[in-house]
Amino acid sequence: MNTSLVNEPTTTRFYNWTVQEMTGAPDGVQKPMLVVNGMYPGPTIEANEGDRIIVNVTNMISNATAIHWHGLYQRGTNYYDGTAAITQCGIPPGESMVYNFTLEDWVGSTWWHAHYSTQYTDGITGALIVHGKNESVPSYDGDLVIQMADLYHLFSPVELDLYFTPGGLEGTPGNEPVPDGGTINGIGQWGSSNTSFSNFTLEANKTYRLRLVNTGSFVNMIFSVDSHILTVIEADGTAVEPFDVSSVSIAIAQRYSVLLRTNQTAGAYWMRAELDQSAFTYDNPATNPNILGIIRYGVNDSAMPDLSLVNNPPSLPDGSPDSLDTSGLVPADGSAAPDPTFHTYFTISMQYPASGASDYLSFFLAFINSTSWTPLVNQSSLFSQIAKGASDGSTNFDDDTQLVTTVNEVSVVQMIIDNLDDGDHPFHLHGHKFWIMGGGDGRYQGQAVNNTNPMLRDTNIIPAYTWMILRFEANNPGYWAFHCHIQWHMAAGLLFQFNVLPSESSQFDIPQYMIDQCTRS
Ligand SMILES: [Cu+2]
Incomplete structure (x- = not known):
C-alpha cells in the first residue's frame, strides 16, 4: 500500500x-x-x-x-x-x-x-x-494487505451439490464441505504440489500495518507471525484502542489491522494462517490447515525461515499476550449507542422444511424466523419496489422466500437474535455498521445490555446456541441484506433484508439498462 x-x-x-x-x-x-x-x-x-x-x-x-x-x-x-x-x-x-x-x-x-x-x-x-x-490509529511506516482464505479444489457449484447431498455430507444433514486447504494472498501449499510462499521483505526496526482480511467461504483463519506480538488497531473500518495479541482469529469477511514491529533478530519468520478446524464437521485427511507465508527483514530477499519450525512454532516469552478476545475490542472514538426506537426479533435455525416434498432430504435449509431465503429470479427486491411505484415498502414479490423488515422512518433498530443452531454464524449487515450490545448463552431472557463504548463493526460471529443484540442507525435508504457470510449457509437461505426508508428508495433514479438486464440475468 x-x-x-x-x-x-x-x-x-x-x-x-x-x-x-x-x-x-x-x-x-x-x-x-x-x-x-x-x-x-x-x-x-x-x-x-x-x-x-x-x-x-x-x-x-x-x-x-x-x-x-x-x-x-x-x-x-x-x-x-x-x-x-x-x-x-x-x-x-x-x-x-x-x-x-x-x-x-x-x-x-x-x-x-x-x-x-x-x-x-x-x-x-x-x-x-x-x-x-483523521483515522484514530497509531502511526506506522509501511502498509501491507494480507488476504487469507480457505480453499476448495472443486468448483463451488459442485461443492454446493455435495452440501445438499440427500441426508447430508458424510451422513449428517448440514455438514459443510471441509476445505482442502487455504491461501495467503493467493498462495497456498498442498501436499508436495507447491513450495512457494506469499512473502514480504521488510526493513528492520520499523512498524508495519498489516491489513488482515478473511476472504474465505467457511472457516475462521488464525493469523500469527512467529516470535512477534501483534497490536490490533482496526476492526472492520473501526479504529480500536491498541490491543496486543499473539494471534488473531478472523471470521469470514472480517478484517483487522495489526501493527507488526520488525524489532526481533534480523531473519526470516513464518507467517501463519491456520484454518480453524473446530468448524470441520467431518475428517478430510487431505486438508492442509496450516498455510504459510514469510516475513523477513535485515536479510536478503531469498532468506528462508527455519523449516524445522514449520510444525513447531517457537513460543512467545512468558507474559506475552494471548490470542485476540474480541470482547476486549473498544472503539478508539467510541461512545454510547443511541437508545433503540425500533425493535426486531429473529431466530436462526437450520432444518428440513416443515412440509417436505418427497425429495425433502435434499433441502436441509437455513431459516430466519420461518423464512429460508431463495434469491428472486430475474428480479430484485429494490427494482420490484420501484416497479410497483409504492412508497410504503410494499412489493410484488413472493413473501414466502423473502423476509423483509421495513423501516419507514429514520430509526435506531435493535435486533435481538437467538441462534438456535449448533453452528457459529458470522453475520454481516450491508450499508451500515452495528453496535454489539451484548450476547450470551441460550435464548435471550431480558438481560441488560452493555452500553459503555460498545464495539461497532459490520461482521460479527453469533456463536452456536447464544443470543446477541445488535443495534444500528437505519438512516440509509435501500434494501440491505443481513446474512451469514458462510457461503454454504447463505446458499441455504440464511439471509434477510431491511428495507430502510422506502419513501426515498422508491424515488431512486436507477439506470434503465440495469433494470433491462433483469430479463437476461
Ligand atoms: Cu452461517
Whole structure:
C-alpha cells in the first residue's frame, strides 16, 4: 500500500474489470476458478476517504454476476451495492455494468467480492483499502494487505451439490464441505504440489500495518507471525484502542489491522494462517490447515525461515499476550449507542422444511424466523419496489422466500437474535455498521445490555446456541441484506433484508439498462 496516498487530493478512480473463467492452481492443485482480470486475489482498490470509485465490470462467465463492496455505506446508491436479487438482478453473461459510488467517510480495510450464489468461493475477491487523514490509529511506516482464505479444489457449484447431498455430507444433514486447504494472498501449499510462499521483505526496526482480511467461504483463519506480538488497531473500518495479541482469529469477511514491529533478530519468520478446524464437521485427511507465508527483514530477499519450525512454532516469552478476545475490542472514538426506537426479533435455525416434498432430504435449509431465503429470479427486491411505484415498502414479490423488515422512518433498530443452531454464524449487515450490545448463552431472557463504548463493526460471529443484540442507525435508504457470510449457509437461505426508508428508495433514479438486464440475468 501507498502510505503517502492519503496526502493526495480527493479524486475519481476508474477501473476496468473483466470477470472470467480460468484454470488456476493457488496451492499447486489445478482447479476451475472465476477471477477478475486473470488475477487471484483480484485487483486491489486503494483510495482515500471521499474519493469516487467507478468500476466498469464486464462479465465473461457463463452465469450472471454482481460485485459487492463489503462494508461501504452506498448512501443514496443502494443500487450499486452489488447484491444479486436484492439491489440488482445481475450482469448478464457478455454484458457490462458500471458501478459508480463515493467512499464518503468510510475509512479502513475492506474487500469486494461477487455476491451471486457462491461465485466468490471460486476467486472473485479483492482488497479495498480506504485511507483517511483523521483515522484514530497509531502511526506506522509501511502498509501491507494480507488476504487469507480457505480453499476448495472443486468448483463451488459442485461443492454446493455435495452440501445438499440427500441426508447430508458424510451422513449428517448440514455438514459443510471441509476445505482442502487455504491461501495467503493467493498462495497456498498442498501436499508436495507447491513450495512457494506469499512473502514480504521488510526493513528492520520499523512498524508495519498489516491489513488482515478473511476472504474465505467457511472457516475462521488464525493469523500469527512467529516470535512477534501483534497490536490490533482496526476492526472492520473501526479504529480500536491498541490491543496486543499473539494471534488473531478472523471470521469470514472480517478484517483487522495489526501493527507488526520488525524489532526481533534480523531473519526470516513464518507467517501463519491456520484454518480453524473446530468448524470441520467431518475428517478430510487431505486438508492442509496450516498455510504459510514469510516475513523477513535485515536479510536478503531469498532468506528462508527455519523449516524445522514449520510444525513447531517457537513460543512467545512468558507474559506475552494471548490470542485476540474480541470482547476486549473498544472503539478508539467510541461512545454510547443511541437508545433503540425500533425493535426486531429473529431466530436462526437450520432444518428440513416443515412440509417436505418427497425429495425433502435434499433441502436441509437455513431459516430466519420461518423464512429460508431463495434469491428472486430475474428480479430484485429494490427494482420490484420501484416497479410497483409504492412508497410504503410494499412489493410484488413472493413473501414466502423473502423476509423483509421495513423501516419507514429514520430509526435506531435493535435486533435481538437467538441462534438456535449448533453452528457459529458470522453475520454481516450491508450499508451500515452495528453496535454489539451484548450476547450470551441460550435464548435471550431480558438481560441488560452493555452500553459503555460498545464495539461497532459490520461482521460479527453469533456463536452456536447464544443470543446477541445488535443495534444500528437505519438512516440509509435501500434494501440491505443481513446474512451469514458462510457461503454454504447463505446458499441455504440464511439471509434477510431491511428495507430502510422506502419513501426515498422508491424515488431512486436507477439506470434503465440495469433494470433491462433483469430479463437476461
Ligand atoms: Cu452461517
